[in-house]
Amino acid sequence: CSLQAGLAVLLKAERLFHSSYHSQAVHIRPICRVSVIRAACLFLVQDASCLAVSWELRQTLTVVFDFFSSGQGKKDWSLFKMFSRTLTDTCPLASQSKVYVDISPKNKEKELLEVSPPPTSVHEAIVQGDKKTYAVYDLLSPSLFNTSRSLNVQLKWKRPQDSSEMPIPTLHAQRYVGGYGLQTGQICTLIYNTHPYRAFPVILLETVPWYLRLYVHTLTIITKGKENKPS
Numbered sequence: 001c002s003l004q005a006g007l008a009v010l011l012k013a014e015r016l017f018h019s020s021y022h023s024q025a026v027h028i029r030p031i032c033r034v035s036v037i038r039a040a041c042l043f044l045v046q047d048a049s050c051l052a053v054s055w056e057l058r059q060t061l062t063v064v065f066d067f068f069s070s071g072q073g074k075k076d077w078s079l080f081k082m083f084s085r086t087l088t089d090t091c092p093l094a095s096q097s098k099v100y101v102d103i104s105p106k107n108k109e110k111e112l113l114e115v116s117p118p119p120t121s122v123h124e125a126i127v128q129g130d131k132k133t134y135a136v137y138d139l140l141s142p143s144l145f146n147t148s149r150s151l152n153v154q155l156k157w158k159r160p161q162d163s164s165e166m167p168i169p170t171l172h173a174q175r176y177v178g179g180y181g182l183q184t185g186q187i188c189t190l191i192y193n194t195h196p197y198r199a200f201p202v203i204l205l206e207t208v209p210w211y212l213r214l215y216v217h218t219l220t221i222i223t224k225g226k227e228n229k230p231s
Contacts (some may be wrong), residue, residue, distance in 0.1 A: 006091030007099070010083040011061070021064040031056050058196065059088040086150040090139035097139040099153060104133045116154050120144060128170045129198055155226070170195050171202065185212050 003009060018021050032050040064134070065082050068075055090097050101115050119135035120143070126132070137144065137153060144151060174194050175189045187209075191202060208214055221228040 001091035001093060001226070005089045005159040006094055006097055007087070008091075009087060010079065010085055012083055015083050016061075016063055019063050020066040021062070023062045025059075025062075027056075027058040027060070030054070030055050069175055072175045076154070076156045078152055080152050087139065088150050089145070094140070095123055099137040099151075100130060101135040101137075101153060101155060103135050104131070104156075112158050114158060116155055116156070117148075117151070128200060129195060130170065171200060173204075177212070182213055187212065187214075 001008065003011065011071070024222070031054045032052070033054050034050070034052040051066070061081075065077070067077050067081070068095060087092055087099075102121070103115060105112075115135050120138045120141045121136045123134045123136050125134070136155065137151065139151070171191070173191045174191060175187065179185045179201055188207065189204065193200060
């Protein structure tokens with residue numbers, strides 16, 4: 001469908017490249033469709049040989065818009081405000097096309113936000129040990145485009161919310177570049193886990209500035225003041 005229908009309609013270049021952060025990624029991996037499995041006692045052992053292999057292609061786009069700083073402290077947003085476009089139709093070739101909006105309450109009080117139009121369904125999931133609630137807009141649902149020819153998802157706060165009330169994410173990171181040149185230049189990345197007792201696996205992907213050259217033998221990993229030697 002290219003940019004004619006579906007979620008890709010929102011991918012307007014001048015809006016994406018003027019955002020606070022954007023990242024594009026392409027993931028390709030082989031997946032075994034048919035393999036030889038033999039049973040031995042109570043264990044199933046999969047042979048290394050695979051009879052049929054398929055290739056999975058996954059493309060992701062991550063975009064961060066900062067409307068709190070540019071919108072005079074307002075946290076309200078909409079698809080049109082972010083992308084200057086709305087969703088008009090679904091791609092006929094897509095077997096699944098959905099928009100998820102995080103509407104999880106940030107505290108024990110009554111929910112302070114509302115989304116419009118009403119979602120087609122509500123989905124609950126456990127993310128990093130916390131219960132999350134998502135408003136789901138299914139573009140394949142016939143009732144979604146009945147009332148209007150375009151879908152402009154909007155989120156509004158019922159009353160002003162102090163920025164200090166925003167919770168600290170369970171996993172968050174900071175990165176800064178120090179020094180200069182090839183001798184003293186360095187990249188420092190700080191990863192924080194604020195969960196009281198649970199540990200999480202973390203995959204760190206670094207984008208190295210063009211003016212820095214990395215040397216693997218200078219890599220140091222420090223956890224709670226103690227150095228962990230990388231393998």
